[in-house]
Amino acid sequence: MKVHQAIAHALHDNGVRDLFGLIGDANLYFSDSFVRDCNGQFISSANEDGATLMALGYTVATGKLGCCSVTHGAALTNTLTALTHGTKARTPMLLLCGDTAVADHENFQNTPQRDHVLATGAGFEQLRTPETAAIDIATAIRRAWTERRPIVLNIPVEFQWLDVDYAPVVWRKPEMRTIVPESEDLDNAIGIIAAARRPLVLAGRGAIDEDAAAAILRFAKRLEAPVATTLQAKDLFADDNCNLGIFGTLSQDVAIEQILEADCVIAFGASLNPFTMSQGAFAKDKRIVQIDIDAAQFGRFLQTDASVLGDAGRTADLFTHWLNEAEIPGCGWRGDELATTLATARAAVISIDPQDSDPIDMPRAIKICNAALPADRVLVTDGGRFLGEPWKNFRVSHPRNFTITLAFGSIGLGMGYAIGTAVGRPGEPVVHLTGDGGFVLGGLTEFNTAVRHGLNFTTIVCNDGAYGAEHIQFRRKNMDPTLSTFEWPDFAKVADALGGKGFRVTTCGELRHALDASKNATVPVLIDLILDPDNMPEFP
Structure with missing residues (x-):
């Protein structure tokens, strides 16, 4: 078979069934073969950073290795924030990236990909020859699990249409539980x-x-x-x-x-x-x-x-x-x-009783979400000042149903994780909690990805019209916080325009209505909580 087919089969033989990514001329053929020849699913993202985050979220949500495919040059450099985050979070993940031909030195997409990857702390593995494709993929998978970090497999574009005799090479994850010896x-x-x-x-x-x-x-x-x-x-x-x-x-x-x-x-x-x-x-x-x-x-x-x-x-x-x-x-x-x-003490914490006419705030919102959302929901949290209240009081049925995305201290990573979770755990209720700044930075570009792939989950935007962490710093120093504030578009209308269903929420009753409607939705739902930036709980 051709090398691009061998790559696809090697992924399948190692248990990969879902592949996230964005295609270009250096990865489109093996991504296509993964779907056509191996009956795999390709989840096409809007941005390579989003695809990499989806693969990381998939690993966390399922315990199976998340895999991502991108082309070369700017596509690879777009993944660097996600790779750094994945390294700091110690999350195994495999990123297959194409590379420009060695002979094509002046290709405008040529860049030192190894150097970029290693700077993030992720591991780098080179696909050495067409004949070693299966071995090199198994090696990258082994390294991802044993080193507990993303591994990037670099694939020269000129290999793809060469012929190769394919033989499966499978790496099996060993039993990790150990008995403590006398010591x-x-x-x-x-x-x-x-x-x-x-x-x-x-x-x-x-x-x-x-x-x-x-x-x-x-x-x-x-x-x-x-x-x-x-x-x-x-x-x-x-x-x-x-x-x-x-x-x-x-x-x-x-x-x-x-x-x-x-x-x-x-x-x-x-x-x-x-x-x-x-x-x-x-x-x-x-x-x-x-x-x-x-x-x-x-x-x-x-x-x-x-x-x-x-x-x-x-x-x-x-x-x-x-x-x-x-x-x-x-x-x-x-x-x-x-x-x-x-x-x-627990009774005192949950004593708040939100009335439908009450204006929405974080404590009331979390109380309503706990009561209205399915008990087995999976909660994915983005970064932002809003997090203190949900981290303390938003309940989950088990820690594996709870994901944080702040290993790199970045906002905007949650949507990718939510999509990866929804793909890896189909049919389970996924709730993505983000801030307005995080949603615009990383969530907005991938919301339509969820629409295109028929992923039904709920995004709750904690919208205080500001970069909250910076807003509170200005306030603490008695400074004008205008630089941290924004007049965003109506996110509910944006969600509708992108093919989802949006709700703008200013009262507790409106939140209850939106959550109730989300239970029967057939498209991704966005709930825009309109909050006061000067009335947000302190983030510990």
Whole structure:
């Protein structure tokens, strides 16, 4: 077969069924072959950055490798923000990019693609010869998973129509769960846990699968300790009556009180970054045990008292086993008194009762969304000042139904993630929460992509008519914030013009109506929340 066909078959043989991208003369043939010869789905984006974000979102939403295809030159440089974000987020993804012919040195799309890619922190892999196409694709896939970052496979355009004998080369992802061996690290961790009087058990994104979560909760109950989660593992223990909720700068007041009383934190699958540790305040006067399957996390942000390399669930069960063997009593912290304190605080947080005539604001909006949207919704959040309230109080049924897109601190990345999520999890309700600036920067260009591909999800624009983070900085210094404010077009009408369905919302009743209408919509829905830039909750 031709090389472009071999590339398509190699993707299919490695389990790829959905390919995001934007075609050009260096990638159109293998993208076409992926659809025609391999029965794959090609999701055509409006911008290469959007396509790359879609592939990243697909990986996060499905646990399968997101793949993207772009041509050379400016197409590749358009992906650099997404590649940098994916690298910082440590998300595996495969980007196949064409490259100009080596002999065509003066091609106006020629650029040092390797240099661009490596500058983002992503990995670079060269398709070496036509004969090694299948091997090189399997290698790039292996690197994406094992290095936990995007890998770019560079494909010279002149290879595409050459003949090659194709033989499948498949890389299979190995079992990553490991049993913790006997070691000094394990002994130190058990000793610290046994000596603790006010231990707290923390779970991060690396501990959200069902087996791990169940084992961690068993361990916490045996230890008689409360549980908490990082932001990225939010609502993992929502049904537990001694759940403190988010541990970090987004903690509720009652959780902060309990966290400060702890003398030990046992963290499973959590990086312990400055936001989780509240800029160091939550590490003070505590001994910290960190458990992770990725040794690169140890000492990355915080020096701990014991670091245990191993699977979260199996390590939690091992801790429980040794506590039982040594007959170590529970600490007594977890109990009716703590449960009552937490329940009372939760009731106070959700006590707001929005009336239909009330003007819309973030707390009321989140309360209404929680009640009106399907319980199994998948929440994808963009960047912006509006995030504090939804991150704290917008509920999800499981952390895998929650995605943040701020690893690079950029706004405008959420729409790509939402589309990737909707493609990877068809039929599930997806909610994309963005700001007005983020929507214009990155969401607007891809909204029609969702329309074209028949993706039915809801975008909620938190529209305060400003770049909110900059607006509040001007206000804090008693400066005129005009430079941060904008008179945007009517986003509801824009959504209609792009083939979706738009709603402009100024009251709680209008939001309820829009959410109700979104349940039966057959096209993407956009809900434009008109908010006051001087009445937005503080972002922690």
